[in-house]
Amino acid sequence: MARRLDPQALAGHLDRIYRAALALCNSREDAEDLVQETYAKVLAKPRRLKSGDELGYLLVTLRNTYFTSRRTAARRPRADVDLDTVAAADPRPDAQPAAAAELDEVFGAIAALPDDFRLALIAVDIVGLSYAEAAEVLGVPQGTIATRVFRARGQVARELREVPAPQRSPR
Amino acid sequence: MTEHRVPEEQDITEADQELAIRAIRATERVTAPGSLRASVERMAAASAPAPRPWRRPVVLGGAVGALAAAVVVLVLVLSGSSGPSVEQATRVALAPPVTGPPARRPGQEVLSAEVDGVAYPYWSDSSGWRAVGTRRDTVGGREVMTVVYADARGRRIGYAIAAGGALPADGGRVVSRGGRDFRVLRVRGADVVTWERHGQTCILASRDTGADVMLGLASGGAA
Numbered sequence: 001m002a003r004r005l006d007p008q009a010l011a012g013h014l015d016r017i018y019r020a021a022l023a024l025c026n027s028r029e030d031a032e033d034l035v036q037e038t039y040a041k042v043l044a045k046p047r048r049l050k051s052g053d054e055l056g057y058l059l060v061t062l063r064n065t066y067f068t069s070r071r072t073a074a075r076r077p078r079a080d081v082d083l084d085t086v087a088a089a090d091p092r093p094d095a096q097p098a099a100a101a102e103l104d105e106v107f108g109a110i111a112a113l114p115d116d117f118r119l120a121l122i123a124v125d126i127v128g129l130s131y132a133e134a135a136e137v138l139g140v141p142q143g144t145i146a147t148r149v150f151r152a153r154g155q156v157a158r159e160l161r162e163v164p165a166p167q168r169s170p171r
Numbered sequence: 172m173t174e175h176r177v178p179e180e181q182d183i184t185e186a187d188q189e190l191a192i193r194a195i196r197a198t199e200r201v202t203a204p205g206s207l208r209a210s211v212e213r214m215a216a217a218s219a220p221a222p223r224p225w226r227r228p229v230v231l232g233g234a235v236g237a238l239a240a241a242v243v244v245l246v247l248v249l250s251g252s253s254g255p256s257v258e259q260a261t262r263v264a265l266a267p268p269v270t271g272p273p274a275r276r277p278g279q280e281v282l283s284a285e286v287d288g289v290a291y292p293y294w295s296d297s298s299g300w301r302a303v304g305t306r307r308d309t310v311g312g313r314e315v316m317t318v319v320y321a322d323a324r325g326r327r328i329g330y331a332i333a334a335g336g337a338l339p340a341d342g343g344r345v346v347s348r349g350g351r352d353f354r355v356l357r358v359r360g361a362d363v364v365t366w367e368r369h370g371q372t373c374i375l376a377s378r379d380t381g382a383d384v385m386l387g388l389a390s391g392g393a394a
Contacts, residue, residue: 007215009321012271012304014211018203032207039211043218053301053323103201106194117177125195128275130296147180153191154183160194 005047009054010039017058020122024066026104026111034069038062056137059127063119109159113152116140120148121156192277199274199283259310261358261376264329268304268319284318286332289368291318297391300328326380328388346382348390355382364389 017038021031038061049057110118110126123134124145131149135142203211273284273291281290282302294300300320308315313333320328343356343363356363364375364385375385 007218009303011211011215012268014208015202015271016274018207019198019201022198022201028204032204035203035207036210039214043214046218051323053303053321055301102194103198106198110195114177121195125192125277126198126274128295133295150188151177151180151183153195154180154187155177156194157183157187157190158178160190
């Protein structure tokens, strides 16, 4: 039975969707833009939910918006930017630089995964979907999700082990 | 950003899994910036349908006015004397959530929210009830945190922990499930199930979901 998407429930998932966006983009500015665009799309008009819930709907929209933006950006001419300006515009809300750097390492490791593995890991470990829910949202068998999450965690662990502590710094 | 080859399953150790899960769990403290939150909340408010005019609920015989949908679990810390009554706590826990839900702890059957060491259960896999929001209230001088769950049909579950002090549970009937005793009550039109967990009192209440469903949730592994 279809039901209307609940705008307040959508807003209640903001933090998880923001973390998912960070894991996709590995950039706070890009993640904010992506989340903003995702919510703008979903909330632009009343929508009916045939299966799943608001969180799954948001994740699918986030994924689609991300890949559309990536394709668009790949076609766009690149402009030179002042790196100092970019760095200054990326304030770290975390009061502890070391902790912020470690979180950046985690998001960076996830963002470096191949798309299929990254999406599975984000759906299960960042967003908190079950394997069954992630399988439905991503349109692949549940066993595939389980394998991808397992292997993605393995790669994330390798990435984190390979980063020497003195070199860890936020992007 | 360099994309790496993902290792095969046989090359991944349990320690790899634990390291990754621990690291990913640490990201749960990352929250959306205030400006983004304000923007999303504005969009959500603008998108919300106009509230329906309030109408007095029509009670049809034994239909119990079961139009409102909410299941509430309250966990109340056992201790001293004073504190909210079961009725007060039920009223608070039936209220809608005001903030987002806690995430699942990776690899665990609990959410990343707890009060006094009692974690809220992750029910999505086992029963389809997903955490959809949270609220905090002060009742009888004690803080009560509620995590609200919902199923695919839109029915709701709230799980709360009141710090400090026991709520005496009496009345109703006692039902045994899995070697534990649960008390089934009716409070202000809601079905209520109370039980003890790790020395704490739990209360489950619903207006649209039967006590049997609540008992199933309450007697589940993580509950």
